[in-house]
Amino acid sequence: MSRHSGAREFSSLDRRLQALHDAVDAAAGVLPEPPLQAVLEVLARASSRRSLSADHTVVGFFGATGSGKSSLFNAVSDADIAMTAARRPTTSEPLAGVWGADGSGPILDWLDVGQRHRADPVEGFADESTGLILLDLPDFDSTREANRAVVQRMVGLVDVLVWVLDPQKYADAAVHQGFLAPLAAHGAVTLVVLNQVDRLPSPDVAPVLESLRGILSGEGLGAVRVLAASAVTGQGVDAVRTAIRTAAVQRRAQGQRLAADVARAAEELAAVSGSGRAAGVQPASRKQLAAELAAAANVPVVVRAVARSYRLEATRRTGWPVTRWLARFRPDPLRRLNLRSSAPAEVNRTSLPPAGAPEQARTDAAVRAFADAAGAGAPGPWRAAIRAAAREARDRLPDALDQAIAGTDLAANKRSWWWGVFNVVQWLALLTAAAGLGWLAVLAGLGYLQLPVPEVPRVEGWPVPTVLIGLGVVLGILLALAGRFLAAGAAAARAATARRRLHMAVAAVAQEQVVGPVERAVDRSAAFAVALKKASAR
Structure with a gap:
């Protein structure tokens, strides 16, 4: 054997030994300890033999x-x-x-x-x-x-x-x-x-x-x-x-013997692990997981509260001044959920109902389905490792979701530009009606006191005070109705924005608590398979 061919052979053996070591590292905690220990003994023997006389x-x-x-x-x-x-x-x-x-x-x-x-x-x-x-x-x-x-x-x-x-x-x-x-x-x-x-x-x-x-x-x-x-x-x-x-x-026997030891150790690890490859995390399953977690975390409840809160606030700001004060007796849905608080997100919590048995079951089912989809095709030990990775944050997940919702900017305190315009016009309409009522009151007072009552100007035959009252009342009611329609549309848009932001926050939690660990477990299984293939190469 030439010096160059010998160097190539030992270089190849180095790579295979390193690959076998990588496979053991990847499989730690996944495969049973005895076969991993047996492979470590092979690696130790190889290291000892190569350090001695070549x-x-x-x-x-x-x-x-x-x-x-x-x-x-x-x-x-x-x-x-x-x-x-x-x-x-x-x-x-x-x-x-x-x-x-x-x-x-x-x-x-x-x-x-x-x-x-x-x-x-x-x-x-x-x-x-x-x-x-x-x-x-x-x-x-x-x-x-x-x-x-x-x-x-x-x-x-x-x-x-x-x-x-x-x-x-x-x-x-x-x-x-x-x-x-x-x-x-x-x-x-x-x-x-x-x-x-x-x-x-x-x-x-x-x-x-x-x-x-x-x-x-x-x-x-x-x-x-x-x-x-x-x-x-x-x-x-x-x-x-x-x-x-x-x-x-x-002088090839030593290298051939060690290469054979590596091949046999790799075969034994492959037998323990089983064959197959995990499907991995797919966009559809990631999206489905986020949707299920959002539902379990009461995101729809928060979205509806955002819409109702906006409509209530719009009524308080733009409704007919004569009746808008009644809206102040209606509780703000977001405030009841503690989602208008200005406290820092890390200490703030919502007042959403805690996850009960149905919500926990739904969360568990969603996580399990996600893990099963990601682990599809993987051999048994790696499927179990992927499931375990998905479940490792089970106890932390409800609190993490609540924290994400509490920390999401729902734009709840953001005012719409048209509120100010409607509010000014409403008060002008009210003042117009009040001016007409005041005018008529003065005329009535003069008549009551048997004093001369001046002639009232008319418009198309209608007394101006009466016109002012009618104009102010009708304009106020029309503005209130128009404000309701505008508020409904704006509330839907505000709710859509809140839904998108909440889903992004829930998806971030899902990525950190479930998807990330599952992806790492899938990557470990893939790295194990690649390392084992390199170690087994003849």
């Missing part, structure tokens, strides 16, 4: 009792390394054979391998720039729990896995289901050796190898290289040694 390739020999694993280990090593530890029981603890480059100590410490043997050079096996560490490991089917624990741990740590099987137990379910099948993603760094083929008649070797390949293919390991060997006769040992030497010289 010049050494660690090859582990795994096998069942009687498979001849230690014998094959010695044959490949061209030495009796597995027997060099004076008091070492047969394959009861890891034993390392080390070739090539110096600096194997830290990585063997990390592997917790105490038995170490600096092996004599084997021609072409490793050189001073290529480090190679072979590990003879305990039997995976050992009756000792400690031995099985060592094997399980080493399966997750070594760079290359060499599985030594024998003709009698090569199809053993324990090794296939317990070890090989879960490592389907690690085919590039797995080597399967059928040892002790010298015990088979020559015509049976090929069928047994074909049967073994079929079993492995069914477990997703069809690309794994399968070799036949005999530690006793030396048959196939050179081929095993060559395969190991190739992995060490190319």
Whole structure:
């Protein structure tokens, strides 16, 4: 492997490791803790392995009792390394054979391998720039729990896995289901050796190898290289040694092993998460949510109060002065709702009726429908996370809506320009009628006192005082009626403005309390999916 291709491979691995880390961050609190913790352990192992010697390739020999694993280990090593530890029981603890480059100590410490043997050079096996560490490991089917624990741990740590099987137990379910099948993603760094083929008649070797390949293919390991060997006769040992030497010289095993770990971890996260993609927040569902919250928050009540308040105030300002004072005895709807207060919005509250069971049920239903629409298509855990995000402000929502209504400028204290004009004309009409009445009163007084009564001017035969009275009264009534029509139209416009502003305020609350959290939850699910796809990329 060239320096440039190696750099590209590790750069790609860096990106995949970061993507896997991003996926765990996105899924925190959404997916169950055990699988997330398992992925974090994979990331921790990858970080530890990459911080150690990149010049050494660690090859582990795994096998069942009687498979001849230690014998094959010695044959490949061209030495009796597995027997060099004076008091070492047969394959009861890891034993390392080390070739090539110096600096194997830290990585063997990390592997917790105490038995170490600096092996004599084997021609072409490793050189001073290529480090190679072979590990003879305990039997995976050992009756000792400690031995099985060592094997399980080493399966997750070594760079290359060499599985030594024998003709009698090569199809053993324990090794296939317990070890090989879960490592389907690690085919590039797995080597399967059928040892002790010298015990088979020559015509049976090929069928047994074909049967073994079929079993492995069914477990997703069809690309794994399968070799036949005999530690006793030396048959196939050179081929095993060559395969190991190739992995060490190319220096790709470490990266391939870590890439396989990342792929498997990503697959396990995907299995826990499930497939699918959230529909996300749509404009129609956002609008529907705001409309439902507005209804539950009594916005229609406030809008009607705005219209009634305007009409009442218009009557007080422009009605016939003789009767307009009666309007002062009618309560202002907005004042009753505490929506004419000049108190700051942060301390002001409305006097709208508090949300009861029906309003709360309507709010809950609206939020639930919104969350379900946004989470449609998402896998189960993410749908649940989106629903939870929508509900997290459930207790704060009624108060937030009330605060929004209280803080909305309803233009309740804003006067219309025509009020002043109508008011002046009304008073002029009243003064005209009063002048006519006064004139007639003077004439009546003079007559009562038997004093000379002057001739009253006439217009078209009508006495001027009578004309003044009629003109003033009729004009006042007409202005009052016209004011009612104008007030009705202006009240509708004022109510429409209030409705628009209130809906904007409610929509802002919905965005902050419901839509925003849901959008963030949807974005988290999308980020998780993207990160998982990057981590899974081969």
